[in-house]
Amino acid sequence: MKCQVCNHENGDAQFCEKCGSNLTGTHASSDPVDSVTRTDSASADSEYTHWSSNKESASHQPEPTRSSSASPVPSLVKETATVHSSNHEAPDHDTNQGSAGNQWNNFVQNEKVQQAKEVSKQYLTYFLSVLARPYQSMKTVGEQHALNGWLTMALFAVLTSTYVLITFGRLGAEGIFVSGFLRPLLFSAIILVAAVALIYGVLKLERITFRPKILVAQFGTLLVPAIATLLLANLMIVISYSFAISLLVLSYIMVFVAMNTVLFQHPLNRTKAAIDSTYSVLIVNAVLFYLMYRLLFSTIAGLLSPLFSPFGRL
Template identity: 30%
Template sequence: MCDFLGKGVDFMVTCPSCGHNNTEGSKFCENCGAALQGQTAAGNTQQAAQAQYAATSQQDTSGKANEYLETTKNVSKQYFSYFLDVLKRPDGNGMKYGTDNFVNAIITFVLFSLIIPLTLYVHANRQSYFEVPFGEVVVKPVIVFAVFLFIFATIIFGVLKLDQSSVSYKSVLVRYGSLLVPFTAIMFVGALLTFLGLELWGSVLVLSGFSFALVIVPLILIPGFKQDRQRGIDNVYLVIIVYVITSIVLGIMFSMIMDSLEYSSFF
């Protein structure tokens, strides 16, 4: 609409007597000579209305953009505060966050899923003489890792339900997201070292953070939901069930990633 008005398009004024289209601003019809003052005023009114509509539309678009930007800033500040608080005492402070922190858990899942593929992408670019496709090395693995995290949470939720726990799936996700915070921080430091050229130490930290998350989280998450209940399946067996199912899913996941990356073409 702005482009349409900015080009200065002439509005035609139709003669009420003979129907001839006259150029804007004409006081009399070019064909029959009838007065066109009323029609010209109508044309000016239409032009003014269109200009006002364009200005209003632009203001609404700008207002929405500012609103989205402000929302993003608030979410970022809130998550950073949440991340630091949980990082101080993951098992302690993490327990106080309820299902209203579901968004923070999702953000942690995304960060956790992004670090390994992004680190691998940097490493592959340095080792390969060919251009490494970002979509194949980063985007697809990120999706696979994110799906795996939800599957992992689902496995824990299923095991707790097997133990007749009244826990909700959303609360498992939130608690799981809190426990992932320290391991995400470890992996982030490893990724930073990789970007700085210290690939060996960076890779060790990234893989350690991922491995520790798989091993330690069930040991804390399952007893935390069971609390002091003595009935039901013993915690040791519940954790073993989680490890067995997770190993199977993890094997499938890495097989998919290896097929997607096609390592033979990169190294």
């Protein structure tokens, strides 16, 4: 038992071993004190437990509140909205890409159309200026006019094929697109390319320095009157066959004239060549005439054979 005076621990003695105080009265009176102390400590413990539990509940209250009810719903709604928005935006994005691709294709097509119009305007200006003075224009053209020369040769081949197609179409022939348009187109192109190649060969044989692009530009410039003649020939088919075919023959005569003019534009026989210039010019004319005869004759024969085949069998 503990002495209330000196706080000395005693056993079961009635008096304190140190100070001699009576421990019986203290023991009797100490029970209420001890009970009060224990009551106070218990209440303090309960209060501390209540305070600590309140603190813990206060400290842990926000997280369950955030995690249980409020937080997941907005985040889930937000994620769901994001998924839906992405699902809705994907087709819109594809649609935008498709429309952008279509716009780009339209832009490219429009740009090509504009370029074609610009080239057509430039060629028309070139055509009209050359038509008035073809020989003078031939002497002043340069390498930049080589494209105009190729366009002129292409027009010559197309107009020849159109003339043949219209002529035999009016005669009632059927299935003549290949033999009446494509074959004359190919043969006319071969004739013009052969003419340029023959000029090139003669100038090389004569050992004359020249530029191939200028050669093409000069030859194409001299073919401009032949283009105008072929246009008239296509228009005159409706009025008169005889006049139209005369214009066609005249346009091919101009091919020979253009070839020889370009040849004599250069100083032939400037050096000692293997062959005289007179014979070289005659040879290239003979070769071109033979090609023209064979190609055009085969074209006309191929078109006339279906028309006169019944008479041939008789």
